[in-house]
Amino acid sequence: MTARSVVTAAVLLALAPGLGLAATMGQFATDADLVAGDRASLYGGGRLLPPGLAPDRPAPYQFAFAAPVGDDLPGLPPEPAYDGPVDLAYGAYQRGAYEAAYEAALQQSARGDPRAETLIGELVERQLIAESRAGPALEWYRMAAESGEAFALNRYGMALLTSDEEADNEKGGVLVKQAAEAGDPLAQFNYGSLLIEQNPGKDGLKLALPWFEASAEADIADAQYALSQIYPALDDLPEEKKALWKFWLRRAADGDHDTAQLDLALALINGRGMPRDLEQGVDWLRRAALNGNPAAMSRLAYLYSQGIGVREDKETAATFYLSVRRLGLIEPDMEELVDGLDAETRTEAERRSRALAQRY
Known part of the structure; x- marks a missing residue:
């Protein structure tokens, strides 16, 4: 578990105990028997269907550009001239040329460039360049943090927070705060989470709120989900702000935050705080389940x-239940369902469950 995951779990447990089981993932299952529909659409998501069944309706919000047959498309406007600095290392990194990115960053780091030091740290941390060749990622982050580079301040600070040494923990908190104050959105979320951890109860939520709001505006899904939990919990907020919990829950769900997808699904299915819509609720439950959320898998199996x-489908129910059973969650009714399947159906459910497990 990464340092950021530790803090994410801490804020989830503080806001909604029990939700820490769910980890945000960013992939859908791609087994052809599991998913049909528009998988490329982050909004529409995939639709779990029984084998061989076509979707009964298209995935929502699909767009296409069309021009009359035979007509030429309009020309593109000329690109404006650019005479600013060119970062060869980050340019190579964005193109996926990691070897070239490392070599360029190494040269730039020799000139004391903290962005290059940060990039090398990230290349090593993501195992795109071997640590035996470049050295520990943490050392590169430390050097960049000494120059005040915000991303490195956050990464190095979060690493220190996992140390067993109290002095390291204290320094880590200071560095994360500096990164948050410098405008790093991940650091803003992390610092808000630290404030909740250090100040139990609603006082901590109030202290964290402006940091989560800044992070959420920068499209950090964890912060958006946190706002969806905090706004209803604070009694002294203006009603118009409290009502925004639904907006931020939907933003987090659209950003593939699986716990937000589960919460949105249950709100729609139960009509909690929004009009009841069983069909949309089940669609969001599918997305959360396909993103690896065990609670969503369990509910979808039922x-x-x-x-x-x-449509009632015992094989698909077993597919999801077998996936969640691997995590040690046993439900007697679903055990009975699996035991009642014929050998061929059970084998197929097990195959589909294994395919789903490979995606998270």
């Missing part, structure tokens, strides 16, 4: 077993 909001 819906398929009973035919609630979906």
Whole structure:
């Protein structure tokens, strides 16, 4: 678990105990028997269907550009001239040329460039360049942090927060705060989470709120989800701000935050705080389940077993239940369903469950 994951889990547990089981993932299952629909659409997501069944409706919000047959497309406007600095290392990194990025960053770091030092740290941390060749990522982050580079301040600070040494923890908190004050959105989320950890109860939520708001505006899904939990919990907020919990929950869900997708699904299915919409709720539950959320898998398995909001499908129910059972969650009713399957259906459910597990 990364340092950031530790803090993310801490804020989730502070806001909604029990949700720490869910980890945000960013991939859908791609087994052809599991998913049909527009997988490229982050909004529409994939749709879990029984084998061989086509979707009963298209995925929402698909757009296409069309021009009359035979007409030429309009020309593109000329690109404005650029005479600013060119960062060869980051340019290579963005193109996926990691070897070239490392070599360029190494040259730039020799001239004391903190951005280059940060980039080398990230290349090593992501295992794109071997640590045996470049040295520890933490050392590169430390050097860049000494120059005040915000991303490196956050990464190095978060690493120190996982240390067993109290002095390291204290220094780590200071560095994360500096990164947050410098405008790094991940650091703003992390610092807000630290404030909650250090100040239990609603006082901590109030202290963290402006940091989460800044991070959420920068599209950090963890911060958006945190706002969806904090706004209803603070009684002295203006009503118009409290009502924004739904907006931020939807933003986090659109950003593939699986716990937000689960919460949105349950709100729609139960009509909690928004109009009841079983179909949309089940769609969001599928997305959360396909993103590896165990609570969503468990609930979706039950819906398929009973035919609630979906066609009854014992094989698909077993697919999701077997996936969540690997995590040690046993449900007697679902055990009975799996035991009652014929050998061929059970084998296929196990195959589909293994395919799903490979995606998270």
